Amino acid sequence: MVRSMTAFARVERAGAHGTLSWELRSVNHRYLEPHLRLPDAFRELEGAVRDALRQGLSRGKVECTLRFAEENLRGSLQVDRERATQLVAAAEAVAALIERPAPLNPLEVLAWPGVLVADVADPQALNRDALSLFEQALDELKAGRAREGADLARLIDDRLDTIGAEVAALRELVPQMLAAHRHRIVERFRDMQAELDPQRLEQELVLLAQKSDVAEELDRLDTHVGEVRRVLKAGGAAGRRLDFLMQELNREANTLGSKAFDTRSTQAAVNLKVLIEQMREQVQNIE
Known part of the structure; x- marks a missing residue:
């Protein structure tokens, strides 16, 4: 299952000396970039929190905020x-x-922060509670990223279906478009009342067929669509791989547009580019 890089999690736990709460926010980023906001009394948790993030996530800008509301126990x-x-x-x-x-x-x-401190029984116990609560928050964040990733995968899969249908329709249209173009050339010669050389006409049609041969581009589009489906099914950290495949799909759509000689093939190329761009925007949020 692929995971989104966008999610939010908040957890809270009340204890004998106060209430601990974590807020985790993540957005898309090329790499894993943690930003920690910890009270001075919990600074020693920074290394453990960063380690947990590296083990649980591979990409995304993640803001982690810890708050501690201390209970007034009338202690010294x-x-x-x-x-x-x-x-x-x-x-x-x-x-x-x-x-x-x-x-x-x-x-x-x-x-000044840290000069006046409450008489807490066990600061280490508070740190352990805060770290345990962070692991719970991280699990919730990962679950949220997984849910959104599943939604993104469905959106991409729908567009892959549409791309497949566009490619299949264009395959069937190519022979018809060539025949229609041949008919237009013949009619043009007739309107000009020019002598039609059958051999020259066939040469021109062969050149046109070569220049407008899009079989290779259509085959590559089908191949890339299959690869995107495979990557989505495999899951894991797939964002960079999917982004590369979006570039390859766009390259084939551009080539298809440059070879277009009929309004229908031109429209098909435009439709493909729109669908690919929609997928690319979604892929930017995948881990």
């Missing part, structure tokens, strides 16, 4: 003395560069 507040000391030292170093600096306000130091 603690000062991270090491962080506060570093902050004061940095402030004094800057103050030395300024003439008559304002005195350092202790409340401003306490307001």
Whole structure:
């Protein structure tokens, strides 16, 4: 099954010390590009979260936001003395560069992120809960990408059916179009009251048949349609392969249009290009 790169997931879990929630948003991108927003107390999770994303996804820009709403348990507040000391030292170093600096306000130091911390029982337990909840969110994101991927595959498959019908109809029309063109040439000569050389006429028709021979292009279109179906059925990270096949389909449709000598073949080439472009837009969202 192919998967879309567009999805959203949100999970939440309440615990003894507060409520954890993850929001994951993914959109299409050439490569896997994670963007993490974690509270300072959960920074050590970054490596594990990135590893989980690499194992679960292959492409897409993924925004991962963790929020922690802490419960007011009336516990004691603690000062991270090491962080506060570093902050004061940095402030004094800057103050030395300024003439008559304002005195350092202790409340401003306490307001700095990570200086004032609640007395939580086990920060490591919170990290484990957050990582476990992230894995649940990632599973939901992957399920959403799979559902949308299935919808995209159905849309592409419908257009492949239409392309197959266009190609089959054009195969049947080619002999009729050549016969009609031969008739027009004969009529033109008659209207001009010119002497019609049967040998010269046959030579011209042979040249026309060679220039307008689209059997190879039609065969390639059928082959590419079959390959797109195979890739969709195989699933996995198929986006780049499908994008390449869209380029090949478009190349054959362009060649078909350049060889067109009848309004019906011209219209068929236009119809094919429209269908291929519609598929290409959908393929851009496939992982």
